[in-house]
Amino acid sequence: MSAPTTDRPAATAPDEAAKPLAPISWKAPTGYGVFSVLSLVLFGLLPDSGRESTFTISTSKDFFQIDPITVPSKSTAILLSLIALGLAVFSYVETKNRRKVGVWLPAIFGVCVVMAFLVWADAGKDSPIPLTGLLQGSLFLAIPLVFGALSGLLCERSGIINVAIEGQLLAGAFLAAVVASITSSAYAGLIAAPIAGALVGALLVLFSIKYVVNQIIVGVVLNVLVIGVTSYLFSTVLKNDAARYNSPPKLPTIDIPVLSQIPVIGPVLFRQTVLVYVMYVVVALLQIFIFRSRWGLRLRAVGEHPKAADTVGIKVNRTRMRSTILGSAVAGLGGAFFTVAAGLAFGKEMTGGKGFIALAAMILGRWNPVGALAAALLFGFSDNLQVVLGIVGTPIPSQIMLMTPYVVTIFAVAGLVGRVRPPASEGIPYVK
Structure with missing residues (x-):
C-alpha cells in the first residue's frame, strides 16, 4: 500500500539579488547639447542676415545635371542647428530612460552641424562650395588612415x-x-x-x-x-x-x-x-x-x-x-x-x-x-574641409584650419568613443 500523497507548494527558488544598474553616462547628450547650442549661436544667430550660400552638386560627367543650390544663410543655419538641438534633447531622453540609440543619431547630428558650418562659411562668397568634390576628396585623403x-x-x-x-x-x-x-x-x-x-x-x-x-x-x-x-x-x-x-x-x-x-x-x-x-x-x-x-x-x-x-x-x-x-x-x-x-x-x-x-x-x-x-x-573629411574652405575664402584663420584634423581627432576619441575595451591580452607577451 502506497503512502498517501499530499499536495505541497513547490519550493520556490530564492529571489535573485537585484543587480545594481550601471551608472548613466551623460557624455553623449552633453556633447550633443553643447555643439548644437554653439552651432545655433555661432552659425545662426550672430552672423548678419541677408546673405546667401551656394552649393554645387553635379559634375560634367554625370548622367544629368543638377542646378546649384542657393539657400539663405542665416535661416538655414538656424534650422539645421535647431534640428541638431532636437536630436540632443532626444538623446537626453533616451539616455535617461536607459535606452540605446543607433548610429543614425550621431550621423544625422554631425551632418546638421557640419552643414550649418558650411552655410555660414560660404555666406556671401562668390565661390560656391562643391559638395561632391568635398566628399570625393575626403575619401581620397582617408586612404592612408584606412589602411593604417x-x-x-x-x-x-x-x-x-x-x-x-x-x-x-x-x-x-x-x-x-x-x-x-x-x-x-x-x-x-x-x-x-x-x-x-x-x-x-x-x-x-x-x-x-x-x-x-x-x-x-x-x-x-x-x-x-x-x-x-x-x-x-x-x-x-x-x-x-x-x-x-x-x-x-x-x-x-x-x-x-x-x-x-x-x-x-x-x-x-x-x-x-x-x-x-x-x-x-x-x-x-x-x-x-x-x-x-x-x-x-x-x-x-x-x-x-x-x-x-x-x-x-x-x-x-x-x-x-x-x-x-x-x-x-x-x-x-x-x-x-x-x-x-x-x-x-x-x-x-x-x-x-x-x-x-x-x-x-x-x-x-x-x-x-x-x-x-x-x-x-x-x-579625411576634416582634412579636406580645410583645403576646400581655404579655396572658398572662409573667415577662419588658416592656422586654425590646419589644426582641424587634429582637433577633430581629439574630440572624437575623447567624446565619442565612450567605454571601449581593447583585446584583453593586447601588449602582453606570451611566453610558455
Whole structure:
C-alpha cells in the first residue's frame, strides 16, 4: 500500500539579488547639447542676415545635371542647428530612460552641424562650395588612415600593439616612389609599398615577440629609425638624382562605367584610383575573415586568451607574427598614397603624423574594419574641409584650419568613443 500523497507548494527558488544598474553616462547628450547650442549661436544667430550660400552638386560627367543650390544663410543655419538641438534633447531622453540609440543619431547630428558650418562659411562668397568634390576628396585623403587603422586592427586583434604605423606608411611611400620612378610604372610602386611595410613589421615582430621588448617602445624606435633612414637616403640618393629615383608617375583615375556617372555617388565612390578600389576590397575581406572565418576566430582568440588558444593547439606567437607582418604590409600599401596615388615626389617625413591619426581611427572604430573605415572617413573629411574652405575664402584663420584634423581627432576619441575595451591580452607577451 502506497503512502498517501499530499499536495505541497513547490519550493520556490530564492529571489535573485537585484543587480545594481550601471551608472548613466551623460557624455553623449552633453556633447550633443553643447555643439548644437554653439552651432545655433555661432552659425545662426550672430552672423548678419541677408546673405546667401551656394552649393554645387553635379559634375560634367554625370548622367544629368543638377542646378546649384542657393539657400539663405542665416535661416538655414538656424534650422539645421535647431534640428541638431532636437536630436540632443532626444538623446537626453533616451539616455535617461536607459535606452540605446543607433548610429543614425550621431550621423544625422554631425551632418546638421557640419552643414550649418558650411552655410555660414560660404555666406556671401562668390565661390560656391562643391559638395561632391568635398566628399570625393575626403575619401581620397582617408586612404592612408584606412589602411593604417586596418594595420593596427590586425596587429592588436592578435595582441601586438603597433605604434610603428607611421614608420610603415613612410617606408611604403619611400619604396613606392623609388620603384615607380625606376620602372616608370605607378603600379610597380604600388606592389612594392607593402613589401616595405612588411619589412618594418618583421623588425617589430623580432623585438616584440622573440626578444620580448616593450611593444610601445619598439614601435616608437622603429618610427624614428624609418624617419632617419629615409631622410638619409633622400638627402644622399634621391635628391642628387631626382629624375631617376624620385619622379614617380601618378596612378590614373579609373571611372567605373555607368556607376561613375550617377550624380554624387558616382564621382565619390566610382571615380577614383585603383588604390581606393583595393581599399574597398580589403575592408570587406577583413570584415568577413575576422568575424566570420576560422582564421579570424583564431586571431581573436590569440588576442583575448592566448593561454586557452595554446591549450587547443593554436600556435600563439606564430599567429601573432603572421598577423603583425600582414598588418604592416597593409600599412605599407597605404603609404603608396603619399607618392604614386597623389602623384608627388617623396619628401622627408611626408606622412605628417597620419599613422597616429590612424591609431585614433582604429580606437574610434572599436577594432572593427567597418568602424575604422567610418572613423577614417571622418578624419579625411576634416582634412579636406580645410583645403576646400581655404579655396572658398572662409573667415577662419588658416592656422586654425590646419589644426582641424587634429582637433577633430581629439574630440572624437575623447567624446565619442565612450567605454571601449581593447583585446584583453593586447601588449602582453606570451611566453610558455
